[in-house]
Structures are given as structure tokens and as C-alpha cells.
Amino acid sequence: MLTRFAPSPTGDLHLGHAYSAALAHAAARAAGGGFRIRIDDIDGSRSREAFVAASLADLAWLGIDWDGDPIRQSAHLGAYAAALEELRSRGLVYPCFCTRADIAASLAAPHGPSGAIYPGTCRPLSEAERARRLADEQHCWRLDMARAVAVAGDLRWEEAGQGPRFADPLAHGDVVLARKDAPASYHLASTLDDAAMGVTHVIRGADLVASTDVHRLLQALLALPTPLYRHHALVCGADGKRLAKRDAAASLASLREAGGDGRALAADLVAGRLPTGYSLQMP
Numbered sequence: 039m040l041t042r043f044a045p046s047p048t049g050d051l052h053l054g055h056a057y058s059a060a061l062a063h064a065a066a067r068a069a070g071g072g073f074r075i076r077i078d079d080i081d082g083s084r085s086r087e088a089f090v091a092a093s094l095a096d097l098a099w100l101g102i103d104w105d106g107d108p109i110r111q112s113a114h115l116g117a118y119a120a121a122l123e124e125l126r127s128r129g130l131v132y133p134c135f136c137t138r139a140d141i142a143a144s145l146a147a148p149h150g151p152s153g154a155i156y157p158g159t160c161r162p163l164s165e166a167e168r169a170r171r172l173a174d175e176q177h178c179w180r181l182d183m184a185r186a187v188a189v190a191g192d193l194r195w196e197e198a199g200q201g202p203r204f205a206d207p208l209a210h211g212d213v214v215l216a217r218k219d220a221p222a223s224y225h226l227a228s229t230l231d232d233a234a235m236g237v238t239h240v241i242r243g244a245d246l247v248a249s250t251d252v253h254r255l256l257q258a259l260l261a262l263p264t265p266l267y268r269h270h271a272l273v274c275g276a277d278g279k280r281l282a283k284r285d286a287a288a289s290l291a292s293l294r295e296a297g298g299d300g301r302a303l304a305a306d307l308v309a310g311r312l313p314t315g316y317s318l319q320m321p
Contacts, residue, residue, distance in 0.1 A: 132182055140159070
């Protein structure tokens, strides 16, 4: 068994991160397995080295140890580019020149599990038109979802304790696999890295359960193994809203600096006991 925790260094970790990390760590150690840390730092405009150091300090304070050195997504750009090129060579991705404003203005954009679905504006462009615009226009790369699903085959995946589920990636529309400002999307980078790390069990928040549809599709397209998934409840504040990095009062750094007992906190979180004022809720 191998689990992982993958923070993005764009802010301080909070109780929700602690809950997810503690669950993954406890599951791995109870099974005599491994636990790795991955720094999801491909967002160069927002990632900060100070948050990398702070995250590792927070995890150590919680008593969470990890195997090997932390892995950085920024070191794997070549792997992302190679996977994107493979999908491109098979006609499964296409360049998109639309801005967010273009998509928001489209009256034909329905909503799916992850928000507005791209209306497919750039999908029918000819190869000649794409080549002309690629030369001087910013663009992202989108997965042609209908084509991808048609060639993918079996898209079953398993939720721990609940048995098999069937992915419905079509509900997400043509998702972005490489952004204008980043070499890979969360979907592509996370799927490739979990496989490269040998992750067998993905333990993460239930707000990401819909993403599993897309990840399972990418696993099928790129002949990658499918881990067992466990999507847990989210830590919410007194207002009933799930915690965000802007919630400074719930940051682990603030608790650590106040002299809190990190190991005791982690043990309580694994047991489902949260500090006063916080609760666990499914989205």
C-alpha cells in the first residue's frame, strides 16, 4: 500500500489539509505501507518556496513522517509534455484559443460537476486554421471528450468500502489538460504523478470525487494503473462552509505557533474528533 499527500504551495495548510494528510498517513502506516509527499507546484505564478517549507514544518508538527524526499511536480514537466504529445498524436486533444470571458459569454455553456462546460467553440476548427492561430495566439489544450470516451473502454473505478463505480467523463465536457499559464492541468499532472509514484490508494476530499471521472479516463487512455480511491468528508467551520487557505484562524501555522500539540491533533482527526467549532460534512 502506498498513499500520498499533495499540497499546493500557494498558502498555509489548514485543518482540512491536516485531516486529509493524517487519514492517508494513518492508513498507510496501519497497513505497513508507504507514505509520500508531493508538492504540486506547477502553478508558477502562485507557488512560493516559503509555503513549501511551512507545509513540511506543519506535517512534522503533526507527527506525520514520509518516505523519501518530497517529490515536486515542477521536476516532471517532460513527462507531462510527452503524455500530451501522445494524446495529440492520436487526435484526442485540440488547441483552444477562447478566454474565460469568451466562455462565460456563451449562452450555450451548460454546467456540469465541475462548473461551466466548455461549449466546444474551437473543436471544429480546421487543421490549417489551428496552425495559423497557434503561431501567435495564446492557447490551452483540451481533451476531445467524446473521442476519448469512444476509445477508452472500461472506465470502472472503485471507492473504498462502496465497490465499483462507473466514470462519466462526458459530464465534464472538453476539460483542459494544459493551460495557457501552466504546462499541465491538475487532471493530467495528478494522474501521471500518482502512477509514476506507484500510489495504490488515493485518499482525498469528497470535493474531488467528480475529478475521478476525468482521472480514470486518462488512466485508460495512457495505460496507467487505477488506484483504489477513498473520498472523505470535508472539514467545515462554524458557518458550515469548507475551509479555504484564506481562513487564517484555521491555519496549522497559527495553531503551531500558539503552542498546540500537533500529534494529539492528528490523532484526534483520525478518530473523527475535531476542535470545537469545526465539523465534518459531505459536499
